[in-house]
Amino acid sequence: MKINKEGLKIKPVISEKNILKLKQLLIKLSKNIRLQDEIPTPLKNIMGVDVAYKEERALTVGVLFSWPELKHQNTFYRVDNVHFPYIPTLLSFREGTLIIRFLKNLPLKPDLLMVNAHGIAHPFQCGCASYIGLLTDTPSIGVAKKIICGELTKCEEGKNIAYLRFNNKIIGAVLNPGKRSKEIVVSAGHRVSLETAIEITLNTLRGYRLPIILEDAHRKATELSAEKL
């Protein structure tokens, strides 16, 4: 049995009953999400966040980039024990909680957050990016590599984008639709419109699959976890 100064490192088993309650909580929280643009003007920076795991420990990273220059400004990180398992649709309670804890201990408050997860393009309309935005009252955008729910609308003529529809509402957009290996799914998290989320995502693509901000956050999370965990 693995033990450290923080106590027993055991992934808690979540009961079916509690899973249902958490799903209901997400549905309830989704009603507080605001989808109009409420970002600082002018927008000065964007922080990309990511988490790397090693056994039952997690290293959360935040990379701050200036906007619109997109220059790296700073890197912050924090180490925690993992307290929740990965359960499809409940990523918020595993990773979201870690990122929120990280953000609340930062010496600054980013203008906008970019998260490698879904925003409202989620079965309960409250993915990890929305959850983080709501609980920290910060504008947020979700960018994921796979669709978790919704159906693709027809790709507009000449455009490289298709919208995601779920429950008869447009919940997100897929860039590079078709080739599943390169597509990315963009959705509003909180206090940002889908149009703005798409525009910012498109303007942060630099030849990698994900926005440079998320690629950088992911790379630093991996590097730091190898060194610190």
Added chain:
DNA sequence: GCGACAG
């Protein structure tokens, strides 16, 4: 009832 299911 069955299958799908971000990181």
Added chain:
DNA sequence: ATCTTGTCGC
């Protein structure tokens, strides 16, 4: 996500 060799494609 993470564990990992060779391998397919631009």
